[in-house]
Amino acid sequence: MKPGKQIFRFKQFEIAQEQTAMKVGTDGVLLGAWADLSKAKHILDVGTGTGLIALMCAQRQNDASIDAIELDPDATRQATENFNNSKWHQRLNIIQSDFNQFATNNKYDVIISNPPYFDEQSENPDKQRNLARHTATLSLNALIKKSKKLLKENGNIQLILPADKLSQLQQIIEPESLYINKICYVKGHHKAKIKRVLVKISGSQSELKEQYLIIEKSRLNYTDDYIRLTRDFYLKM
Numbered sequence: 001m002k003p004g005k006q007i008f009r010f011k012q013f014e015i016a017q018e019q020t021a022m023k024v025g026t027d028g029v030l031l032g033a034w035a036d037l038s039k040a041k042h043i044l045d046v047g048t049g050t051g052l053i054a055l056m057c058a059q060r061q062n063d064a065s066i067d068a069i070e071l072d073p074d075a076t077r078q079a080t081e082n083f084n085n086s087k088w089h090q091r092l093n094i095i096q097s098d099f100n101q102f103a104t105n106n107k108y109d110v111i112i113s114n115p116p117y118f119d120e121q122s123e124n125p126d127k128q129r130n131l132a133r134h135t136a137t138l139s140l141n142a143l144i145k146k147s148k149k150l151l152k153e154n155g156n157i158q159l160i161l162p163a164d165k166l167s168q169l170q171q172i173i174e175p176e177s178l179y180i181n182k183i184c185y186v187k188g189h190h191k192a193k194i195k196r197v198l199v200k201i202s203g204s205q206s207e208l209k210e211q212y213l214i215i216e217k218s219r220l221n222y223t224d225d226y227i228r229l230t231r232d233f234y235l236k237m
Contacts, residue, residue: 004018005018006018006023008023008024009235010055010233010234010235011232011233011234011235012059012087012233013055013059013082013085013086013087013088014082014085015050015051015052015055015082016050016078016081016082016085017050017078018078019074019075019077019078020049020050020072020074020075020078021072021075022049022050022075023050024050024052026215027114027160027196028049028052028053028114028160029052029056029230029233029234030160030186030196030198030213030229030230031053031112031114031158031159031160031198032052032053032055032056032057032060032112032233033056033229033230033232033233034184034198034229035057035110035112035158035198035200036110036156036158036182036200037057037060037061037064037110039109040057040061040064040109040110041063041064041065041109042064042065042067042106042107042108042109042110042152043057043061043064043065043066043067043108043109043110043111043112044066044067044068044069044106044108044110044111044112044147044150045057045066045067045068045069045112045113046069046099046111046112046113046115046138046143046147047069047070047071047099047113047114047115047116047138048068048069048070048075048079048094049070049075049078049079049114050075050078050079050082051068051078051079051080051082051083051092051094053112053114054066054068054079054083054092055082055083055086055088055092056233057110057112058086058088058091058092059088059232059233060232064091064109065091065093066091066092066093067093067095067104067106067108068083068092068093068094068095069094069095069096069097069099069102070094070095070096070097071096071097071098071099071137071138073096076094076096079094080094098137098138099138099142099143099146100138100142100146102146104150106150107150107151107152107155108150108151108152108155109152109154109155109156110155110156110157110158111147111150111151111155111156111157111158112157112158112159113143113147113157113158113159114159114160115138115140115143115159115161116137116138140161140165140168140169140172141172143159144157144169144172144173144176144178144201145172145176148176148178148203151202151203154202154204155202156181156200156201156202157178157200157201157202158198158199158200158201159198159199159201160196160197160198160199161196161197161199162195162196162197163185163186163193163194163195163196163197165197166197166199169199173201177203178201178202178203179201179202179203179204179205179206180199180200180201180208181200181201181202181204181206181208181209182199182200182208182209182210182211183197183198183199183200183208183209183210183211184197184198184199184210184211184212184213185197185210185211185212185213186198186212186213186214186215187212187213187214187215188214188215188216189214189215189216189217189218190214190217213225213226213229214226222237
């Protein structure tokens with residue numbers, strides 16, 4: 001390992017992350033493991049960072065091609081490295097671009113994103129971290145509207161968001177004739193408030209499927225549901 005190299009090892013791939021502001025975290029793993037990828041042949045990961053979610057999609061869906069878009073040049077280089085070091089490198093394509101300006105003729109079955117979600121007033125002094133986490137570069141509204149244009153007829157958008165962004169999401173998708181088809185409410189432990197929501201959105205209205213996920217029974221003592229969800233990825237699950 002090169003000096004200064006920061007590696008997070010999963011069962012089937014590794015993530016180098018020393019060049020990126022946003023390291024491997026629970027949110028990305030949750031979304032990559034939970035997302036419905038059934039029959040998906042073309043997937044777009046928006047704001048790929050290290051490439052974590054794109055790599056999880058490649059592991060789960062062995063005949064899918066995955067485009068991964070990233071604005072930050074350092075993160076783009078890191079994701080490129082991680083893709084090239086994986087056994088799925090031929091199915092992974094990195095694109096350095098602002099998603100707002102992203103132009104393509106491709107249409108996608110699934111557009112997946114762990115999007116920026118902190119408001120500008122809570123900015124971190126780390127400018128690179130701000131770029132990765134703040135809505136100044138890509139608002140939720142812009143993410144949804146752009147993604148809708150890039151979806152195939154029966155395609156869907158899948159996101160992880162802070163629970164307090166759910167009402168905002170509803171206000172955005174309603175005029176776009178989009179609907180939440182599936183939602184998972186995530187709590188850190190059984191006494192905690194709901195912290196995150198995982199959502200699947202499409203243009204087809206259907207009966208809402210609701211799920212609940214608790215991550216830990218106690219510190220580092222994970223629930224059976226969380227173990228089942230992530231065991232194909234985490235080394236020690």
